[in-house]
Amino acid sequence: MNQIAPRRSGGRAARRAVRSAPVSDAMRAIRPGMEGGRYNPLTPAEVERIHQTALDALEQIGLADAPPSGVAYLTGAGAIQGDDGRIRFPRALIEDTIARANRSVTLMGRDPRHDMELSGTRVHYGTAGAAVNLVDVDGRYYRDCTVQDLHDAARICDVLDNIHFVQRPMVCRDIADNMEMDLNTLYACCAGTTKHVGVSFTERAFGRKGIEMLHMIAGSEEAWRERPFVSNSNCFVVPPMKFATESCEVMEEVILGGMPVLLLSAGMAGATAPSTIAGAIVQATAECLAGLVYVNAVKPGHPAIFGTWPFGLDLRTGAMTGGSGEQALLSAGCAQMHRFYDLPGGAAGGITDAKLPDMQAGWEQMCSNVMAGLSGLNMVYEAAGMHASLLGFCLESLILGDDLIGHAQRCVRGIEVDDETLALEQIRQVCIGGPGHYLGTPQTLARMETDYQYPKTANRMSPKQWVEMERPDLNAAATARKEAILSERSAARFAPDVDAAIRAAFRIHLPS
Template structure:
């Protein structure tokens, strides 16, 4: 059994790309942008909520946010949020220096690492990813990382994506919806699983990623409707902005941070106007661009800088926060994938963000997702978490008396001291060459492929009983598209 990692040191984050002066200037620019530029394309219910809270609908049709409204919202916003799992062991506490890694994304291709090919993603792939994550200790939550390309209807897509996630893992699940109307049947399913609406509201084990904004500085009509419905339904909200530097956000990294933070704070005002104190997570996720092609550069140092800077801003506001990392530009789990994921995930862990999305399995700048990489990346994330904890340096750990005994008349080595190095069990990437050779596995990818095959043949979660699944299938009829045979019978 793996050792539990100790609590992180009180010192907190140590990768801080912004100085205190930078943070102050960014904050001032954010307030100025919200007050003077504001947002276009608000739907009527959004206008009603925001103007009722103190925002201003100007003659040009844009909603503008007085500084006092933004400051007041920040001061009253929910803190110390818990994202629940179906199993309480997987509850995520968004406070202090806790860091949690998880998946996310809208990949449209599955990367088969063993065969070195890409193919379109299917609903079964989402379920398979969820049940792999269920047993991977360093991936703490599961948000659908792929789009089920074998489902065309938006209602069926939203419903089945959520069904595949919550039946595949007991960890906290993140989801999203295409339109407002798709939220109601999903909530009904969640209430049935939880044992009633009241029980679900007490421990909501699903959150909604609400990308309510079309950058730069416009409301997204359908997404706003979804967010309003999710707030009413009691789902924690990931208040999300995903502008891309040089395309839908300023090319200068600081400018991209200003716009993204402004967009997220506008969303925070929106959520709190709908329901004061509703659990909302600061999700400023600006993406970097390749200057030569304009394509997203998910594995770049610029991406790491953007994510860490936004995490700093969230800590400045003392808000529960998330960032993104691990989004390698490599198409396969190779050396490029390893160094891009390892560096960006490590820096995200050191930045102080409570949640790191897209941290495992992603390839091709979010276009591809790989099940073998889930297994490899789980061990890499364990390395990040272990490294982040630091080391104890009390009297016992300093070992002065042990050094004296060993060197002054002792054996001259520490092999018999009874103390091995602290830490968790070796992961895949830490296997020495001889161990792989003895097991007939030439490299880490072949080992991960064999482990994936074994786990998918054995691991069929049963936290949702056959009887409950019968009731779900009776209630929702042909809406459920995942065959029972694909779930182990």
């Protein structure tokens, strides 16, 4: 016993020293863009059937309600407008478009270290949605979201390692004018984070004004076009199988302005999409293929994300079930279709139907986040903070979600098997003439940060330590971290002269 005790003590001291040393991004156990793709809910034959059925739907049914400009673009590319006004897509047109489309898209941050390469099975997690309520954890109530809440969310995301991008998660309910809301949403997000930002625009003219603001933030139009750090989340379809006229016009505008596009098809299984999981994936795939033709007709090769976002429905009540197992399967199946086409893609994950950050929220968020990552989804949207089936957003849940996504990413990374990790020689050294344990061995110390992921807010105390620390509450710990983050000035804030110029050109509601 006397011989072993110093070794154990020395091991603890060595581990503490290793843990206190900073670890480079390349050496972290988890990091943005790790490759998933080992989980396949569909067989190759089933993927092929979904693909062929989507082509049948586009060729035989087509999409209605394209704007006149869209009709011109699409028919110019080879689509056919029938006497019923619907645009139908010959198989050859779809196949040629897929062959020509971008296989890799880089979504850039204002800070280049946040750039994300979307290709293959590289996985990234971030926010999204349009919650109208902010969840107050302490008071256990919901209230209208404000532009300040949105800015706070962006600021918190900026310092969370496992939130890789910030697509607008809330609607600024305190701004009544739609154009001012769109422009203030853009301002609040960009002033809060240097990670990639996603926003939407209600009308074509609003998109044009938004790009003007982005030129000012970037420093010039040329600088913006060289590094577009904002993408347009575009609901270009109204499922089932209809174009959203105004959104299509916005899409045309932002493409010409150099902004990447998320082609977002968000049907509700059992309501605006077939109730079966396979049928919902077919419709979302068909709609996004039509969108891909549209984008490439406007500008060949323009960066576009294949955004199949079918949602689940509780058929007993008609309520959305974003936290269900069916939702996890929908997103994982969509990821498999993205891989089949070898196109950058995104879908929803991490939504919870729970009203507060509780055990229900935890199991629902983890289920879809893990499955989306394992399936190799490039962009997992709505991965943290989203409650009440997209109606509520919670800043504390965003912070807790950072830990949760860290665990999900560790699952995505998987298990490395090689001579070193199989550890035969290490077993030999420990068992034959060694200490009989692996604590403090060079191999263990070397792997502490590179192989293991550690939560920042969750605790792993023993019950005794927990009592000694006055029984800390997880939500209270998240609130304390939120307040600490927001007590510091935003590292993403604009230079004073840039901010003054923006405020002179636009009505900014966020206090300076």
